[in-house]
Amino acid sequence: MPIARLLFATLMLTMSSAARPALPRIEAIDRVWAGHYSRFALVTTERRIIVAYYDANRQLTVATRARDDGASWVYHRLASWTGWDSHNYIAAAVDSAGQIHVVANLHNDPLVYFRTMRAGDPRSFVGVAAMVDGQRERRMTYPVFLRDGAGGLIFKYRDGGSGNGNEIYNRYDPATGRWSALLASPLVNGEGRRNAYFVGPTPGPDGRFHLAWVWRETPDAATNHDLSYAVSRDLVHWTRADGTPLPLPITLKAAGIVDPVPVRGGMINNNSVIGFDRQDRPIITYHKFVADGSTQIFLARWEGRRWHIAQASEWAGFRWDFGGGGSLDSRLFVEGAVADAAGLLRIRVRRDGAPIDLIVDEATLARRGERPGTTLADTLAPLIATPPGMTLNTVESDGVAIAWPTRPPNRDRPTADIPEPTTLRLVLP
Incomplete structure (x- = not known):
């Protein structure tokens, strides 16, 4: 069960006069930079918890402790300091030999x-x-560690800038401690005119890796277009949804287009997320403008010969008209569809800070309504004070989480003042 649901259930029981179980365990890790949001990293193994973050002085820091109750933290500060760029998030992993890897502080940087x-x-x-x-x-930008089908450590990143970049994959050999290129070429090539923005690859219940992305023509976020998809069993050989091979590097002309959303069509990078139904079919959640100019959530599912595209929201008067460069203070976040035993799909979104669960029919993707949702940050709000003007950020892994308040992104520019550091906390159910 996700930690958000566990904590919500615990809080509900705690409020009941009939039961008084212990509250979630929350412990301080360190004081951290709060001037803008940049995602921290949480890695868990069978025995250890590893957290990588920017401390109160903006310095890249790694803290680890055993998973045993009452274990002490061990800290080490690394020779890197973040500025104001929210792209400079942290990626971390542990290889099969137990070595810790951390990559951070990259936005078109060495x-x-x-x-x-x-x-x-x-x-x-x-x-x-x-x-x-x-x-x-x-x-380099967008560092990501992931695992291949055999559990081997893979690292990917974007080579180049927004509107002109390629996707590169490397493979790690724990026996030699060396990296090598996984692919003979970039996975995707923007041909010097554009780049692709990915979420994933997402491991599916079918044993394959599913990848959705949008293309962008320039650093202007409004120039995203053409939702695309590819699938692979080994991260090396890729096909379109219909099984036809995709020669590498994938270009816009050769890509498997899911929905030909045009430039300035209301689709943004990082909001094309894959979930699965009970038949293990991938479903892509994304958003775009509709005829009346509003922003709406859409689902796309491959159904044998074609992509079935369905509108999952029906919001009157909501339009997120984004554009420009730098990290946006986003109004909308989406997650992948999750199936339940009743034949429904839940699509969790966050619109203007409020969590919403969209409900659709699994068989037809027809809308069935929406209801208020709950996130881990919402569940923790009664327990962790968040200063005015800040939001509570969370990262979850294997039944534990970290939480820390920060100001939102500011298009990667300095603010007029510097806020006091906030506390990074570990959350245990």
Whole structure:
């Protein structure tokens, strides 16, 4: 059960006069930078909890502790400091030999990468100047660690800038401690005129990796267009939804287009998320403008020969008319569809800060209504004070979470003042 549901159930029971179970356990980790949001990293193993974050002085820091109750934190500060850019989120992973890997502070920047030399020991971190190709690794953004089908460690990133970038994948060998290129070419090539923005690849219940993305012509966020999809069993060989091979690198002309949303059509990067129905079919959640000019949530599902596209929301008067560069203070976030035993799909969204569950019929994707939703941040709100003008951010992993308040993104620009640091907390159910 997701930690948000566990905590919500615990709080409801705590409010009841018939039962007084213990509240969720919340412990302080450190004081952290709160001037703008940039995602921190949480990694859990069978025995350890690892958190990577920017401390009160903006310095990249790793803290670890055993999962045992009452265990002490071990801290290590790394030679990297963040500025005002919300793109500079942190990626972290633990390989099969127990070494910790951290990549951070990248927005069209040279590689910032640290790894331990003694398994699980944050005080043995060393800086690594290059992974595979030092010349290529000079304009990196969006670092992501993931696992291949065999559990091997994969790292991906964008090479180049917004409107002109390629997607690069590397593979790690724990026996040698070295990285190598997973693919002979970039996964996707913007041909010097555009780049692709991905969410995923998402491992599916069918044993395959599913990838959805949008294309962008320029740094202007309004120039996203053409929702696309590909699928793979090994992250090396990719096909369209109908099974036809996709030669690499994938270009706009060759891509499997799901919905040809035009430039300035109301579709934004990072909001094309994949979920699955009970038949293991992928369903892409995204948003775009409709004829009356409003922004609405849509679902797309491959149904044998075609993409079935259905509108999942019916919001009167809501339009998110975004544009420009830098990190946006987003009005809308979407998650992947989740199926229940009653033949319905739940699509969780957050609109202007309010969580909403959209309900659709699993068989037809027809709308069945909406209801208020609950996020982990909402559940923690009575327990963790959030200063005015800030939001409570959370990251979850394997039954635990971290939570910390910050100001929202400010298009990667400095603000007129610097707020006091806030407390980064560990949340245990």
